[in-house]
Amino acid sequence: MKYLFVLNDPPYGTERSYNGIRHARELLKNQEAGNEVHVFLIGDAAACAKSGQKVPQGYYNVESMLQMLVRHGAQIAVCGTCIDARGIADTDLVTGGVRGSMAMLAEWTGWADKVIVY
Secondary structure: OEEEEEEOOOOOOOOHHHHHHHHHHHHHHOHHHOOEEEEEEOHHHHHHHEOOOOOOOOOOOHHHHHHHHHHOOOEEEEEHHHHHHOOOOHHHEOOOEEEEOHHHHHHHHHHOOEEEEO
């Protein structure tokens, strides 16, 4: 199955994006299922893709979690308008993250068998 996750919330303060990433990770764990995952970060979730996140010891790190998804074959895109509005440069994105657009989100929506929004 092909899954598109659309995340809207910031990386910290709520757990919606965190839980969306965890959900995506579980779908990628079962290699026999052949699942494919794309994650599109929009709105405040654009900050999830900022590299160099420093969190208290023992606290989850969304940057590391996204990079783990990439290592397992997920594609990560971040709304270009949203990162511009937040002062995040393309070069500040997590390894494997790319600048996205509404056109890309529309394309990915058509690609997906299921769209999951957090």
